Amino acid sequence: WVQTTRPRSRYGVARKRTLTRWYVPDDDAASAQGTERSSAVAGGQEEDLFNQHGFFGSKQQLLDLRILLVDNHDSYTYNIYQYLSTMTQHAVDVIVNDAYSSWDEFITSLHHDCPEDENGGSPINLQDHYDCVVLSPGPGSPTEPSDMGIVLDLIRRNSQVPILGVCLGHQALGYVYGCDVKLAPSGPVHGQLSAVTFEVEEENDECTCDLFKNLRRPFDVVRYHSLVVDTSECSCIEPLAWCKYQEDDDATAGPFQSSDENICMALRHKNYPHYGVQFHPESIGTGEAGYQLIWNFCEFAQSLRQRRNVHTTSYLRKGSDDQGKESPADADNDEKDSRYRVLLHKIEADLILPLPEQVFDEFYSSCADSFWLDSSTGETAFGEDMVDESSCPISSNSRFSIMGANDGLLSRKIEYFGREHKPLDRGLRVRSAESKEVRLESEGILSYLRHEMEDGQELVQSIEEIVFEDSNGQAAVAAVADEPPFDYRGGYVGFLGYEVRHDTQCWSFQQEGGMSACEWESTGRSSDTKTNPNIPTAAFFFVDRSLVYDHKTGEWYLIGVSTNNSEESFDDTVSWMRETSTKIGNLRRLRALEESKEPHCLVDEIAFVPNRSKAQYQADIARSHEEIRNGESYELCVTNQLELKVDILPHPTKEVREMPFELYKLLRRRNAAPFSAFMSLHAADRSLPGSGRVSICCSSPERFLSINRASSSTGRRFVVESKPIKGTAARYVGSEPDAREIDQRIAQTLKLSVKDRAENLMIVDLLRNDLGRVCEVGTVHVPKLMNIETYATVHQMVSTVRGTINGDKTSAIDVIEACFPGGSMTGAPKQRTMDILDEIEQGVSRGPYSGCLGYISLNGCMDMNIVIRSAILTPVDGEMPNRWNVSIGCGGAITALSNSEDEYEEMLLKSRILRETIDEWRRLNFVEVDGIT
Ligand SMILES: C=C(O[C@@H]1C=C(C(=O)O)C=C[C@H]1O)C(=O)O
């Protein structure tokens, strides 16, 4: 489907008009402007992009402006928050629009914060607290009261307060003042650039804001909207800017009609300081012009206040001063003894050491509980050098493989069964090495991890090296000469399934004073019939013994965690190190297995049964389009699950539960991916309630979140990175001489595709938002936008979003809570879209698919993938012991530009490599296959 020739791209057109600073489609231009950076995060220079480009430094004087930002449940609000926070010396307060049941309740709450005597008993006005208000974008319509919360009353009651409404906020202003708010004649436009033109003010009236000061005419903006404001019948509103819908554009590819009407892109009230913009000034695609526009509004708000000689009081307000949070790690934490001690041993060997697959096979494949965070793209055949990082965009994410089992003295298995499971199974269970079980009924997985990491002063910053004199000799502890080249220090390894979203979304809205998500949560919409009872909602190992392989140097490291002040624990770790390094040293490296030569079979032969039939999936897409048309969502990631029961022949030497690893070995060969992983979780006792029995074979190309230490910084600064993927094209694999060229043309077409760029942009803006909740002001940036990466069967469009956190205030768990589930698996705006997807997918749990898998290390660093391109295997109960349920989740983003036939094909394409591999696995071990009916 990618090979259909499309008309000239909207981006192509836009580029000729203006080049926004950040939004440059070709790499040359990008690197010329310094937006390309090394993707090796640890050690990269991390100044923020704003300062690098200087435009923000030019606003040297911070404004003295108290800003209230009302969040209409959007996924772009924190992009506005970040911009505003760089403009004013005060903290910007964010409240979600339904945090209060009425305007009066909100004003009364301000009253509570205001000491009676200082206020002289007079009624509290918004102006006593805030100099201006910004209304965020959002799902829904201003005509629907439940979408707007206090916003309509806020506008009605505050005619003298400067207000800037963005998108839904703009529509709300139009609606309050009597304009018609209707479906856009052009149909929805999401994530595309449009040229906006405006009239230049002849005379400059002091009481009006020139929103477009210092902007070019026309300038390019990103739009995310389905509704428009018709100002024609409204005498008190003046339209300020327009865009025209262009007939020759590509946007008609989807199911929507176009029209060439002028669309109102900005408005103002003729007598009040109320302004609206229909487009998104905070989008990375609108770039500097959007920043300038918001600055123009803020500068105006300040000058208006000065003219009116209004003084705002500085009562403590609800909201985000320092994000209102206690620091999880006190400043004096370093002086406290941490609970653990991290030991490292580097295996010295003259011989070439074995590759990870061989080591996993030898040590862990027969363990009930084991993991391998595999960097299969980093693998090289015997004696070959690893691909130069600069020439291979994915290899830099593939330098290290980490593996281990739940087998040390301190190891624990933590399994969490959330509300989608049967009441008897629910809760959190912690099983330690001595098989002691602790059951915590009302603890969530993230709150458990948070408590563990905070209570035990678990952030261990130091690492000690263990050296052995000779194989029998004494161990000596030495300060590490060189820090190891990776940030992993042992700790928590596991996955969070998609259903952990109930916990994290609740957190997000609590941060802004909202309760709605949590109230929804307590109603417990569980559907235990549609959840596989063998698969926990989340599961982690506390790993005290792990092996790390450096694909670049071929070196192995052992990481051991022992209890501080315990000789027994230290000795145990050291003897494990001695034993393991000897064993690894004695394993002769086998030749790296080459990519499977197995011919790609006709996969239709295997009877996978989709959870949603083709007709149903297309109906789901139609429903998604309906939601998009009505302004409820900008993009929805609709998913399906392909299921199969497979019988596997008993193996002469392996146990049944080892068979999934045999599948994983085939998968990593067929579909090498930088964030691939294997995880196995098998309860010894099948009848234990709340015990998982599942194997995850994952070949994910996508990073959800990583946290690495920022090199050149003072204090505890960490770099957070996400690499969202949107945009998928089938590769051309053929044997003819020009096959490679055809394949490269497909990659190039993907890079320029309007539809895919729009999809990608929406998720990049969403990730900027999510990181903007927790990152330091002005640090969120996009070093790589819309890069193409190539895998065995697909080309992918990948962007990189980064920001900086202060480790004294913000932990890995905070970052997960702000960002989970990954926006590329939900769509935008996240909360509303997930609610719609829940209905579309009829409450069927996605399980590990769509969640994340990886590590949270004892030094606060983290690496988590997005669980896609994965097979989830669970044993079939009560039947032959070698019968497996196999489930492959797959889906894709639906936007206004999607075509339902193409999307169905794309969903199948994403699962293809898995289906082929499973077919090979079962043919190698074949008895019989049934689809699940
Ligand atoms: C939903 C899947 O993938 C997601 C959707 C993509 C897309 O729409 O192009 C690309 C990568 C993933 O974020 C999947 O692989 O099942």
Ligand SMILES: NC(=O)CC[C@H](N)C(=O)O
């Ligand atoms: N981004 C937005 O604020 C969208 C506003 C409204 N829901 C629309 O679709 O037009």
